[in-house]
Amino acid sequence: xxxxxxxxxxxxxxxxxxxxxxxxxxxxxxxxxxxxxxxxxxxxxxxxxxxxxxxxxxxxxxxxxxxxxxxxxxxxxxxxxxxxxxxxxxxxxxxxxxxxxxxxxxxxxxxxxxxxxxxxxxxxxxxxxxxxxxxxxxxxxxxxxxxxxxxxxxxxxxxxxxxxxxxxxxxxxxxxxxxxxxxxxxxxxxxxxxxxxxxxxxxxxxxxxxxxxxxxxxxxxxxxxxxxxxxxxxxxxxxxxxxxxxxxxxxxxxxxxxxxxxxxxxxxxxxxxxxxxxxxxxxxxxxxxxxxxxxxxxxxxxxxxxxxxxxxxxxxxxxxxxxxxxxx
Numbered sequence: 001x002x003x004x005x006x007x008x009x010x011x012x013x014x015x016x017x018x019x020x021x022x023x024x025x026x027x028x029x030x031x032x033x034x035x036x037x038x039x040x041x042x043x044x045x046x047x048x049x050x051x052x053x054x055x056x057x058x059x060x061x062x063x064x065x066x067x068x069x070x071x072x073x074x075x076x077x078x079x080x081x082x083x084x085x086x087x088x089x090x091x092x093x094x095x096x097x098x099x100x101x102x103x104x105x106x107x108x109x110x111x112x113x114x115x116x117x118x119x120x121x122x123x124x125x126x127x128x129x130x131x132x133x134x135x136x137x138x139x140x141x142x143x144x145x146x147x148x149x150x151x152x153x154x155x156x157x158x159x160x161x162x163x164x165x166x167x168x169x170x171x172x173x174x175x176x177x178x179x180x181x182x183x184x185x186x187x188x189x190x191x192x193x194x195x196x197x198x199x200x201x202x203x204x205x206x207x208x209x210x211x212x213x214x215x216x217x218x219x220x221x222x223x224x225x226x227x228x229x230x231x232x233x234x235x236x237x238x239x240x241x242x243x244x245x246x247x248x249x250x251x252x253x254x255x256x257x258x259x260x261x262x263x264x265x266x267x268x269x270x271x272x273x274x275x276x277x278x279x280x281x282x283x284x285x286x287x288x289x290x291x292x293x294x295x296x297x298x299x300x301x302x303x304x305x306x307x308x309x310x311x312x313x314x315x316x317x318x319x320x321x322x323x324x325x326x327x328x
Contacts, residue, residue, distance in 0.1 A: 001019070001020055001021075001022050001095055001096040001097050002017065002018070002019060002020070002095070002096050002302060002303075002325070003017075003018065003020040003060050003092075003094060003095030003096060003302070004016065004017055004018075004060060004061055004062075004092075004094035004095065004302065004305045005017075005018050005020060005058060005059075005060060006047060006057050006058060006059055006060075006061055007057050007058045008057050009047065009048055009049035009057065010047070010048070011047075011048075012047070012306040012307075012309040012310045012313065013306055014047060015047070015061070015094075015305045015306045015309060017302065017303040017305070020060070020095060022097055023091045023095075023097055023098060023099040024099070025071055025072065025073045025076075025099045026073050026099070027073040027074050027075040027076075028073055028075050028076065028101055028102050028103075029072075029073045029076070029090065029099045029100060029101055029102065030069050030071070030072045030073065030076055030079050030085070030087075030099065030100055030102060030105050031069070031070045031071040031072070031097060031098075031099055032065060032067040032068065032069055032070065032085060032087060032089070032097065032098050032099070032100060032105075033067045033068045033069075033070050033096070033097055034065055034066075034067045034093060034095060034096055034097060034098055034325050035066050035067045035068065035114035035117075035118065035324070035325070035326075036065070036066045036067070036114050036115060036117070036118025036119075036322050036323070036324050037062045037064065037065050037066075037093035037094055037118060037322070037323045037324075038064055038118055038119055038120075038121070038122060038123070038151070038320050038321065038322055038323075039305075039308045039309065039312060039320075039321040039322070039323060040063060040064070040122050040123075040151070041150075041216075041239065041241070041312065042054075042063055042122070042266065043061050043062060043063065043309070044309060044312055044313060046061060047061065047309065052264070052266075052267075053264070053266045053267065053270065059092060060091060060092025060093075060094055060095050060098075061092055061093075061094045061305075062089065062092045062093030062094040062095070062098075062323075063088060063089070063092075063093065063122060063266070064086065064087070064088055064089075064093060064118075064121035064122045065086065065087050065088075065089050065093035065098055065100070065118065065121070066084075066085070066086045066087075066108075066114045066117035066118035066121075067084075067085060067087075067098075067114070068082065068083070068084060068085070069081050069082060069083045069085055069105075070097065072102075073102075075102075076102045077102075078102065078107075079102060079105055079107060083107045084107065084108050084109070084110050084112070084114075084117070085100075085105050085106060085107055085108060086105075086106050086108055086117050086118075086120065086121045086280070086284075087100035087104055087105040087106065087121070088100060088104040088105075088121065088122075088269050088276075089104075090104075093323075094302065094305055094323060095302075095325075096302070096325045101273075103273045103274075103277065104269060104273055104276065106277075106280045106281070106284060108284055108287070108288075109284075109288050111288065112284075112287055112288060115296060115299075115322065116287065116293075116294065117287070118322055118324075119151070119294040119296055119319075119320040119322060120155075120283060120287055120294050121280070121283075122151075122152075122265065123151040123152045123154075123155045123294060123320065124155055124159075124283040124286070124287070124292070124294065125265055125276065125279055125280055125283055126152055126238065126265040127152060127155045127156045127159050127214075128159065128279050128282050128283050128286075129263075129265055129268065129275075129276075129279045130156075130214060130236055130238065130263055131156070131159060131160065131163065131212075132279075132282070133275070133279070134234075134236055134261055134263050135212045135214075135234050135236055135261075136234075137160070137163065137165065137211070137212045139163060139164035139165060139166065140166065141165065141166075141211035141212060142165070142166065142167040142168075142169070142205055142208070142209075142210045142211050142212075142230075143160050143165050143167075143168055143169065143210060143211065143212045143213070143214070144169045144170075144171065144201065144210045144212070144213045144214070144225070144228065145157055145160065145168065145169070145170050145171065145186075145213075145214050146171045146192055146213070146214060146215045146216060146217050146221065147171065147172070147173070147192075147216050147217060147241070148170030148171055148172055148177075148181045148186060148189070149170075149172050149174065149177030149180055149181055149318050149319075150317075150318075150319075151294065151297075151319055151320040151321075152214075152216065152238075153170065153181075153214075153216075154180070154181075154184055154294070154295055154318070154319055155292060155294055156214055157170055157181065157184050157185045157186050158184055158185055158292040158293065159286075159292055160185070161184075161185035162286075162291055162292065167187050167188075167204075167205070168185060168186050168187050168188075169186065169187065169188045169189070169190060169201065169204060169210065170182075170186035170188070170189045170190075171189070171190050171191065171192040171197070172189060172190075172191060172192070173191065173192055173193050173315065174315060175191065177318055180295070180318050180319075184295075188204050190204075192217060192221055195220075195224075197224055197228075198224045198225075198227040198228045201227075201228040202228070205230075208230050209228055209229050209230035209231075209233060210228055210229060210230060210233060211229075211230050211232070211233050211234070212233065212234050212236070213225045213228065213229065213233070213234070213235045213236065214236050214238065215235060215236065215237050215238070215239075216237075216238050216239030216240075216241055217239070217240075217241045217242050218237065218239070218240040218241065218242045218244070218246065219240075219241075219242030219243070219244030219245075219246055220242070220244055220246060221242070222235070222237070222246045222248060222260075223246060223247065223248075223249075226248070226249070226252040226253075226258065226260075227252075229256075229258045231256040231257055231258065232256070232257045232258070233258050233259070234258075234259045234261055235258070235259065235260045235261065236261050236263050237260065237261070237262050237263065238262075238263040238264065238265075248260060294319065294320055295318060295319030295320065296319055296320055296322060297317035297318050297319035297320055297321055298311060298317055298321050298322070299321075299322045299323075299324055300321070300322070300323055300324070301323070301324065301325075302323050302324065302325045304323075305323055308321050308323060
């Protein structure tokens with residue numbers, strides 16, 4: 001099969017398009033013909049050697065996939081050959097074929113096209129889990145969603161809208177993304193690069209602050225977010241786009257019952273897959289009912305993986321970037 005191989009950490013040029021051996025499913029695994037794989041920021045971090053759950057070279061990149069089951073291991077019970085699935089693969093998804101454990105493979109209705117399916121596993125799974133289980137947001141609360149023009153952020157805006165959140169504030173780092181963020185449901189948009197955005201939040205919330213913040217950035221935004229949180233508010237940190245150091249003043253937390261919560265969907269997949277199963281069941285139902293639409297920013301052929309990575313590195317995209325082994 002053809003696939004992308006990483007033999008050393010580095011920039012986008014370490015992604016090599018090669019002939020690779022076909023993966024073989026173990027007893028509890030399924031073999032999947034890849035119809036599409038999304039490019040996630042975790043892939044960028046892993047390629048650079050900075051992802052907390054990344055593999056050591058050599059490896060095939062990619063942490064989610066949509067495709068068709070080609071073969072199953074002898075102990076697989078609930079998935080059959082020919083099923084359409086989304087999965088979090090064990091062998092990497094930047095390839096024509098991949099294997100995934102049965103408990104991290106989810107059958108989808110054939111009415112869901114592979115393009116939409118390929119775009120959704122990481123972003124929709126991450127957002128659904130964060131909003132419902134980690135933040136436990138309700139329809140009387142206000143939310144601030146950082147990086148609202150990206151894949152996770154765009155999905156978070158839409159799902160927050162579905163939950164009836166009365167005010168959704170999106171944050172962006174590039175002004176050209178503002179129109180998109182408002183079109184998908186944000187009531188207001190701020191620039192997280194603005195050193196004084198906490199003052200804007202205060203104005204937008206009539207001095208009350210926001211109840212939930214989703215933050216994949218880190219750095220100086222953390223201190224601003226703590227100022228922006230309402231009493232009993234929850235700041236969810238699920239990434240670290242910035243390499244800046246920050247300080248979390250304890251007085252900002254215990255005096256007003258504010259919480260800072262770390263969240264890694266990858267950590268859940270590895271150590272609590274039964275909870276991931278519940279979340280992905282919700283995601284598939286939402287997708288089948290067309291309750292949200294993950295914007296596809298760009299699609300690239302598999303051999304163009306390095307170009308796709310550069311586009312994400314350079315913040316050139318809105319929504320998800322897909323790799324497709326063949327046109328579908």
